C-alpha cells in the first residue's frame with residue numbers, strides 16, 4: 015500500500031468500486047427483467063389462456079428448431095413439369111410451422127428469442143381477433159420494425175396509430191383511377207422496351223431468360239417512373255442496393271428477437287446499415303431534385319403528393335403534420351420496394367404456371383385476342399380480361415408473394431369468454447397455410463384450377479377470411495389496384511408476342527425471403543409467336 019496515500023483517497027476508491035458494482039448490478043437486473051422475467055410472465059399468461067405451442071428455451075425461444083430448415087428442391091431436367099413440380103409448398107417454405115401445426119393445431123404460441131408470437135392459420139379465430147379492430151388500433155411487431163428499419167424505416171407499412179391514418183390519407187389519391195390511367199401509359203412503354211430487348215436477343219426465334227430477374231427490373235422501372243418520375247439509371251442504382259439489402263437481411267441465419275442479436279453477426283448488421291444509408295442518400299437526392307424543379311406542384315405522382323402536402327404545411331392549409339425529411343425518405347423506400355417486388359413475383363409465378371399448363375396460356379391468348387384484338391391496349395379494356403383475373407387470383411393463392419401478415423396487439427384482446435391475447439403479443443398470420451388448407455378449399459387445394467375464381471373473387475373459399483392475398487381490414491394493401499392493372503398490361507402484351515415453356519435447368523424451390531420467391535430464379539424458354 016502506498017504510505018503517502020491518504021485514507022480519504024482509499025475511501026474514494028472504495029466508493030467508486032461500489033458505485034460501479036451497483037450500476038452493473040442494476041443493468042444486469044434490468045436486462046434479466048426485460049429478457050427473462052417479462053417473457054416468462056407472458057408465456058404463463060398465454061398458457062393460462064389456453065394457447066399451446068412448442069416449449070421455448072431461453073434466450074433463443076424456438077429459433078433453434080426453426081433453423082432446422084428444409085432444402086427440398088426439384089430439378090426439372092427432362093421430366094414432365096406437371097409430374098415433378100408440386101404446389102403443396104407449405105412444408106417447404108415453413109417446415110417448422112407445418113410441424114408445429116400437426117402437434118398444436120392452427121393457433122399456437124411460439125417464440126422468436128424473447129418475443130412472443132401467436133401463430134394463426136385459422137380464419138375463424140382471425141375473424142374473432144380482428145372483429146371491430148380499426149386499422150389504426152393495430153400495431154406492427156416492434157421486433158420486425160427494428161430489424162427491417164434499413165429497408166422500410168417508419169414508412170406506411172410499419173407506421174401506426176394517428177401517424178398511419180395521416181399518411182394513408184395523403185397517399186391514397188396517388189392510386190386514384192385517373193392516376194392509374196396515367197401510370198398505364200408508362201407501363202405500356204416500359205413493357206414495349208422489354209419486349210423489344212427480348213426480341214433482339216433471340217437466336218432462331220428462341221431464348222432462355224431468367225423471368226424473375228426480368229420482371230423485377232421491369233416492375234422496378236414502372237414504379238420508379240410512375241411514382242417518383244425518375245430515370246432508369248437512378249432506378250437501377252436504387253434497385254441494386256435494395257436487392258443487396260434484402261439478401262443481407264433475409265438470406266442469412268440470424269437471431270431476430272434474441273436480445274443483443276446484432277452483436278452475433280456484426281458484419282451483416284453493419285452492411286445492412288450501410289446499404290440502408292446509401293439508399294437513403296440516393297432517395298434524398300431524388301427528393302431534392304424534385305423540390306428544386308418546377309414540377310413539384312404539377313407532377314401528381316406519389317412523390318408529388320407527398321411534397322405537396324408539405325407545401326400546404328407552409329401556408330397552413332395542410333391536413334395534418336408536415337412530413338419530415340426522414341419520413342419522406344422512408345415512404346419512398348417503402349413504395350420503391352413494396353411497389354415492385356410483389357408485383358414482379360406475382361408475374362413470375364404466373365409465367366411458371368402458364369408454362370406448366372400451356373392450355374391456360376392459350377386460353378388467355380384467345381381472351382386477349384377477343385378483348386383487345388388489333389386495337390391499342392386501353393385501361394377500359396382490362397376489366398374484360400376475366401380469365402386473366404381467375405389466373406391472377408389462383409397464382410396469388412398457390413404462390414402468394416406476401417406469405418404472411420403481421421400484427422401486434424396494442425391492448426389486451428379478449429376472445430370467446432376466457433381467452434386473452436395480452437397487449438404486446440405479436441401475431442403471425444400464415445397466409446401460405448390458409449391458401450393450401452383442404453378444409454378451406456377442398457381436396458383439389460394444391461391443383462392449379464383458375465376456374466375456381468369464376469364469378470367469385472374468393473375462389474369459393476369456405477371462409478371469408480381464408481383468402482387474404484392483400485391483407486385485411488383498414489391496412490389492406492394500398493397498391494392492389496395498381497398491381498392488378500400492371501399485371502394485366504404486362505401479361506397481355508407479352509402473351510400475345512411470345513410463348514413460354516419451363517427450362518430443364520429450372521429448380522423448383524419456393525423460398526421465403528421476406529416475400530415468396532423462386533430461390534434459383536425462373537429460367538424459361540421463350541419462343542416468338544410471329
Ligand code: HEM
Nearest residue numbers: 170171352353356357360416484485486489491492493497
Ligand atoms: C402482388 C402484389 C402485392 C401483394 C401480394 C401485396 C400484399 C400486401 C399485403 C399482404 C399487405 C399487408 C396488409 C396488412 O398488413 O394487412 C400489403 C400492404 C402494403 N402494400 Fe402491398 N401488395 C402488393 C403490391 C403492392 C404495390 C404495387 C404497392 C405499391 C405501389 C404496395 C404497397 C403496399 C403498402 C405501402 C402497404 C402498407 C399499407 C398499410 O399498412 O397501410 N403493395 N401489401
